[in-house]
Amino acid sequence: MRADAQRNYARLLAVAEEEIALNGADASLEQIARIAGVGSGTVRRHFPNRHALLAAVFRDRVENLCAHARDRVGRPDTRAALLEWLNAVTTSAATIRGLAMALNRDRTADAEHEHCATTQLTEAGEPLVRQAAGDLAPGVTVTDLLALITGIALATEDHPDPAAEANRLLGLAITGLSPVDGRIRRPGPASGGS
Amino acid sequence: MRADAQRNYARLLAVAEEEIALNGADASLEQIARIAGVGSGTVRRHFPNRHALLAAVFRDRVENLCAHARDRVGRPDTRAALLEWLNAVTTSAATIRGLAMALNRDRTADAEHEHCATTQLTEAGEPLVRQAAGDLAPGVTVTDLLALITGIALATEDHPDPAAEANRLLGLAITGLSPVDGRIRRPGPASGGS
DNA sequence: TTGCTAAACGGCGGGGGTCTCCGTATCGTA
DNA sequence: TACGATACGGAGACCCCCGCCGTTTAGCAA
Known part of the structure; x- marks a missing residue:
């Protein structure tokens, strides 16, 4: 990779991070290019699509969370280990604007990226x-847990204190909103239609 | 309201419903105008912003869900009554494209609309x-429950069977993902808990 | 150092979307 | 029937995403 390309890449990444923190996952790529002082073509060359940019911006964070998980494998208090990790993920997803949406998007995208x-x-x-x-x-x-977390993060995105609220909701879901034993009568699908 | 205005309003609502079902909450207003055979100014006059259109499109559904709730007030089996309603809401939110996002959006919007x-x-x-x-x-x-439901619905939007998946996740959250609380008695392969 | 070439750059143009505004057509009534 | 209010429709301004291509420049080799 040429030196100027590296410079631009780094610059774009930095600007994108700010801009996404400011405006969420749908920040304007054009705007990012403008602030970074490069042409829109350059953005597009480094990051073919918005998702690629988001992935790059959040890569460190995600890797941190992965490391966080690995650190906790093998600990005797397995439940606490898991819950700590879930809380960490929730906090990141709820705090870092755009991350939740990015996670949600690529959970749905047909696994194009391994x-x-x-x-x-x-x-x-x-x-x-x-x-x-x-x-x-x-x-x-795990998939269920992550789905729930991204959902919670999306739902709390505009809360005054997203992380606290998200973790509170996660806590409720973990211990159970209505944790009663015995079989609950399962109603059929909604009669809400029409 | 003038007769032609009423006609256009109804027509727009119908087209919008289809288009939103097809493309989700961010369907093109321009496209809706085109299909309805009216100018873009007309759609904009009837619905000043996208949210107003979504609100109008989903009004019946929401009212059904409200009625559904009222029907269940006073029933002796209070827990089942609540769970039935939550399932109904979840099914609607997960099934009707755009509804979850609309709910999420106006939960965040500063209560401009009562x-x-x-x-x-x-x-x-x-x-x-x-x-x-x-x-x-x-x-x-209630707010917590609705927040959780809209989050779940958003997270399962692109699932092959959104309603089933959403309700499954809701069920997990209700009984607890990891209900190791003192008050819970769980049968099954308890490993002693923590 | 100088010259060369492939890589990277930047911006133009097309397509589409939102939103505002205003001249015009139409409805409902006097 | 004539008129005023109301609703219509589309043009224009602005922004964004995307593909493309002529131009510049970094880095290597002579």
Whole structure:
């Protein structure tokens, strides 16, 4: 990679981070180019699409979270280890504007990227979940947990204190909103239609 | 309201419903105008902003859900009544494209509309929650439940079967992902807990 | 140092979207 | 029937994304 290309790449990444922190995941690429002092073509060359830019911007954060998970594998208090990690993920997703949406987007995108953030988090968290399986409701997977977390983060994005609120909701979901034993009568699909 | 205005209003609403079902909450207003055979100014006059259009399109649905809630107030099995309603809301939010995003948006918007969908749902659901309070974790509010549901709906939007997946996640959150609390008695392969 | 070439740059043009504004057509009534 | 209010429609300004291509420049080799 040529030196000027490296410079521009770094510059764009820095500007993008600011701009995304400011305006969320749908910050204007044009604007980013303008601030970085490069042409729009340059942005597009380094990051073919918005998702690529988001992925690059959030890569460090995601890797931190993955490391965070790996650090906790093998600890005796498996449940606490998992919960700590979930809280960390939640805090990041709720705090860092655009991250939740990026995670959500690439969970849906048909796995074109093997290295997409969600895949990484899933793989990193899987051992934690496995070793804490005894403390989890039957059928709960890492994927479920991450889906729930991104959902919560999306829903709390505009809250005054997103991280606190998101973690509170996550806490409720973990211990159960209405944790009563015995079979609950399962209603059919909504009669709300029409 | 003039007759032609009424006609156009109805026509726009119908087209918008289709278009939103097809393309989600960010369907093109221009496109809607085109299909409806009116100028873009007309759609803009009837619905000053996208949110107004979404609100109008989803009004019936939301009202159904509110009625659904009211029907269940006073029933002896308060917990089941609440859960049924939550499932209905979840199914709608997950199934009807754009609804979840609309709910999320106007929960965040600074309550400019007193009649916004979220407010309506909150008011309608509050009695259900109150009467089932004994079965809920302490501190859980209607607002929490609705936030969680819209989050789940957003996160499952692109799932092959959104309603099923959303309801499954909601179920997990209700009974608890990892309900190792003192008050919970869980059967199953308890590994002793923590 | 100088020359060369491939890589990187930047910006133009097309397509589309939102939003405002205003001349014009139409409705409903006097 | 004639008139005023109301609603219509589209043009214009602005922004954004995207593909493309002529131009510049970094880095290597002679």
